Amino acid sequence: MPATIVEQLAHFTTDTQFDRIPPAVVEECKRILLDSIGCAVAAIGEPKGRIGIDYARAMGGNGNATIMGTGEKASIFGAAFANGELINALDMDAVVPPGHVTPYVLPGALAVAEARGAPGTALVEAMALSHEMSYRLGKAMDYLRDTRDGKVSPPPVYGYSSTVFGATAAIVKLKALPPAVLPNALGIAGSISPVNSQVAWFQHAPSSTIKYLLAGALTQAAMTAAHMAEFGHRGDIQILDDREYGFPRFIGTRRWEPGHITAGLGVDWRFPTEQAYKPYPHCRILHALLDSLTEIVEENDIAPAEIDGIKAWVEGFVEQPVWLNREIAHVHDAQFSIAHGLALGAHRIPPGKGWQDPDLVFGESVMNLMCKVTHEVHPNYVELLSGHAASRPAKIEIQARGKTFVGERRYPKGSPSPESSSLMTNDELAAKFRRNAEGVLCSARTDDVIDTVFHLEKLGDVAALMRMIGPNDERAAGQAR
Known part of the structure; x- marks a missing residue:
């Protein structure tokens, strides 16, 4: 029998190796990481960021994963929750179809990478596959900017729940679990993904501070899917193939074009073509x-x-x-x-x-x-x-x-557009990072983070990078190299 979509995504995850990822994709992952760290540390005093941190603390216990901007350690579950909320708190984080992706797919990967002492190359692999997978799923489904008969045609049900597949795949990849675990993890992820409630949020103002989808909640669904598969649960590997009863139906998309998910998967990397960065903390x-x-x-x-x-x-x-x-x-x-x-x-x-x-x-x-x-x-x-x-x-x-x-x-x-001036350069992203890091990281530490991220392939242990992302402490500057 032909492989299901879940099985093809699992194979893509297993087959993604650093030396096979195009340099432009590696570069985009570095840019996303630097931008996300900056957005997170800027938000430690913001209401949504503080609540995410408080909830991570309420989850209890010391751990071996860092809550960015605080220097505090939490479990991988707590750190992933807090960091997802921090990245998205100012609404200044990077966007790519289906919309906000990074706050959902990066935090779990970052926490697991730190806890396992993974190298920077492994984090790049996880980021690349999770963003590519999320982008392709987004292209297969309804999109906010869809048009029909010459008019805008916003979907009646919409959201970013499909990012749960990429988020789960990244965690399993970094945990180095056996290949047989992956299809089950992805099948479980589809079954427990959060609902697509974003359109309700559009319609109810003043709006819920949950926003379009609570980042921390999706990180927990991905963590659950990865661990349940590791411990022996079986997932629904047909969940993306069954339009009548599967994920397309219960997640609410009108449009389902699975060719966008599988065509050229692993060969044609597509997400960088629409990866955008936000100069302003506004929609x-x-x-x-x-x-x-x-x-x-x-x-x-x-x-x-x-x-x-x-x-x-x-x-x-x-x-x-x-x-x-x-x-x-x-x-x-x-x-x-x-x-x-x-x-x-x-x-x-x-x-x-x-x-x-x-x-x-x-x-x-x-x-x-x-x-x-x-x-x-x-x-x-x-x-x-x-x-x-x-x-x-x-x-x-x-x-x-x-x-x-x-x-x-x-x-x-x-x-990225036909107008070259619209692209945000590495220097411009670094300048944005410096503004966001003011008052949290000292200048020497800020420079170290920028240098380390832009040379991520040389980083032997992601934990060294995470040690830099804490409150001002001149002694910590340069510690990661």
């Missing part, structure tokens, strides 16, 4: 607008008090409560509101954890300017989106000093 839908707004206010030295109005043309699928919300009741709400995000961006605060400062988020100047923001759907959204996957067409007009200042973008900063 990606606003980034092209923020790029234009920032350029206008900085080049013309426009103060918030001088602005009489801001009008934006936005992506078509965002006409939903979570983005339309103007009731900013929690700093979390500021990560998604169109009106608030543009009002805050006009204040020219360097992007980072400062955007979540309650004095700024709820400040009179931001709240007053928010009332002057209007928007409508970009008229050429569907046409431009169809032309290139990185398209996020945006136009903005700022009324100030009796003039109208206009800015337009098709590709936001951080995306």
Whole structure:
């Protein structure tokens, strides 16, 4: 009988070896890792980050895996939970279809790699296969930016639950379990994946701070699947082949095109073509607008008090409560509101954890300017989106000093696109990391983390890297090399 999709994914996992991974994929994994560490350490004082840390502590016991930014050790289960929440807390982490992937697939791999003393090459293998697997599953299913008959067609059920397969595969890979364990682990993962509740989150504002999917919860499902298979549970290896009763049906996707999962698997690495990075701690839908707004206010030295109005043309699928919300009741709400995000961006605060400062988020100047923001759907959204996957067409007009200042973008900063300037370079990612690490890591330690990650293939033990990602301590700088 032909191999099931689960069996093919298991074979891909086993067959992924560092020396067979294209250099461009290795480089992308390093970039994702550095960006994720920076997002995590920046969030240790943020509400969502603190709650993740507190829950890891509540899970009990000392362990041999690090909660990033704290220097605290927890079990692999606790560290994975906390680190998933930390990476996603500011909503500044990298994105690739189906959306946020890294907060779900990296934390378990990182915890197991540290606990087992795995080399950097093993972590690259786990990151590469988990991101590739998640991307391919995302391409096989409904997507938020799908169009139909020339109009946006957002799915009625959506979410990132399919990342549980990549997250589980990465854990099993790093635990070096027998190949026979893998199909069972993936089958179990599909059966216990969290529900796709993201569309409910879109519709209910002010929104739940769980967001689209609690990162910590998915890391635990992946950990459970990997360990249950290790201990002898049998998984459903037909779960991705059965459209009528299997994963496609119960996870809620209307579209199921499994060829995207298996075609060229292990030969054609696809996720780097759409891997994007976020300069701003705000939903990606606003980034092209923020790029234009920032350029206008900085080049013309426009103060918030001088602005009489801001009008934006936005992506078509965002006409939903979570983005339309103007009731900013929690700093979390500021990560998604169109009106608030543009009002805050006009204040020219360097992007980072400062955007979540309650004095700024709820400040009179931001709240007053928010009332002057209007928007409508970009008229050429569907046409431009169809032309290139990185398209996020945006136009903005700022009324100030009796003039109208206009800015337009098709590709936001951080995306690979036909415009080379939109790509975030390694130097730019390092600069973002330095901003995020301020106040947590000393400058020497920050430099060590950057250097170690960009030379990850030379790292003999991931635990050495994790020892650097703690509170300021000059003595620890350089310890990993």
